[in-house]
Amino acid sequence: MNFPDIRIIDAHIHQWDPFTTPREFSAIARAMRVLPLPESAAVRLGRRRDREFVGDPAAFLRPYLPADYRADAAGVPVDTVAHIEVQWAAEDPVAEADETGWVARLPFDREGPELGAIVASADPAEPRFAALLDAHLAASPLVCGIRTMVAHHPDSGVRSFTKVENALTTKEFLAGFGELAERGLSFDAWVYSPALPDVAALAERFPEVPIVLDHLGTPAGIFGRVGRHTGDNPAHRREVFLRWRDDLAALAAHPNVVAKVSGLAMPILGHPIPPRAIPTPVGTLLDRVAPMVHHAMDVFGTNRLLWGSNFPIDKPVTSIANSLRTIATALTDHGANPTDLRHVFHDTAHHTYRITTPV
Template sequence: MDAHHHLWDLQAVHYPWLMARGEQRFFGDPTPIQKNYLMEDFLGESARFRPTHSVHVQVGAADGLAESRWLNRLPQQPAALIAFCDLDADDAPAQLEAQRQFTGMRGIRQIVGRHSSEDARNGSGQLLDSPRWQQNLGALMEMGLSFDLQMVPQQMPALLRVLRRLPQLPVALCHAGSPWEQSGSGWEAWKTGLRELALLPNVVCKISGLGMFKPDWTVESLRPITRHVIDCFGQQRVMFGSNFPVDKLYRSYTELWQAYFSLLEHTSDTARQQMLFDNAAHFYRIDH
């Protein structure tokens, strides 16, 4: 199962971040992916691995409800949808109620951390201090929704304080907690923060999107990240995703999943089945 990918139709939905011309993003130059990426494109690129199910994660649409409406019109849909809602908005409860009506809806993602430079401009990190944001985050569990959490390591202490008050909220940590620095004090801070987040039994971790932090990755350079994630969360709370088509900027779908399989080659068949399928199916409530 691919536990984290995106689709977009540039005629049906507006994606401001994607279509900004001449703007370098934290993950690189988006120009090569400034075109439609539809279900048939995803299925074509993933054909060699034939993922039986996949999870679509919201991808910065100007209107999160428009993105969900478009996805629900597709003749073939991902098995689970993770939508956008601004949990700090006055109408967040109404947004959430509307989102939960869509077929396949399982949760919400609102990015709280991308990169320090971008977060300083858009103020996303300030969400953690908002009582209204925290209140609406807690409302997700009452609605039967989970939360996909994208953050940066510097935010881990603040997130721990928030999440400790929400022990029943299912949380999927995206992109292995964004390991931007892979040496020195930044690396140690990520390792420590991840270990503390893993002490919360309602939090799972997705190994995905690592090309955004290390575009020239190799299997060996990914191994310390993957090993630490699995050491912290155990084989029962780890899942894998492609982050395509964003990570298409760095490698093909085949190269990415071959790397994942290489990283898991010394694990048991049971562990691989859990991390490559069962955990995501359980977390996102996908029938199989």
């Protein structure tokens, strides 16, 4: 499928260098760099929940920088990207702003695509949250919002990113969240699907804050078993889908929420992992994700959907080209016209993330 008239915005990518910047996965990347062990050893040595989340650890064991993204996006007319924070490790919470400065200095604009927005790391529950927001804003004018690692799953075998259940509802989190409205910043909510009602409650309490639901709520196990028991049979996978469907519809009732059609090839959804460098065929991926995309289109409308590749997290399962083709085909099969596609692949991200590149 061609997009000759759309300046595509990839609204969800990650950049890192575990050797020169502090990441939560830097230690293992550095160890694998000096030890005479194959990458497969990282799989065997890692915990099962980590293995199931990443699918293939290769991307985490080396830098992923603009040149790597350009290679992965070859042939795809991506004009602009939005960088989303990724596991910057800092003892001083305010030092998380160093990631913003680092990303802003990356050589995106030399050969394209252009860096149009930065979603920075910050936790409203932290006492120095306001100071961190100001440090991010001082580090780059591209900062448009924040993301907090609040993804927690009730199945202990699924990789959680916080020990705090219902992190979006704690009094500390809610007390700090209003700082976003004062600075005109958005909030990217990445949660597992059981927490979608918490996102809806947050949206209702703070209608003045734009909220971006990442990865359509990441219903872990919807395509296959992960963790101890999630998605372990067709009936359970159907249950995951139905609860996700109803909770997503309830969330869409809040006009300050948009949904990111991204991360639908994350291994944690239960996808089989194909051989490296052989992406899942579009038809196969379409059979799995089309019901999710169709429902998201029904409840949000295309003017409240935006696309992101989630690279390199989705790379073990798909390619950027196949991701784009899959989502575009699912939308078109459900009645999307060229204007609808422009919303999903450009306009919603351009508005939500306050991107200043030409329309």
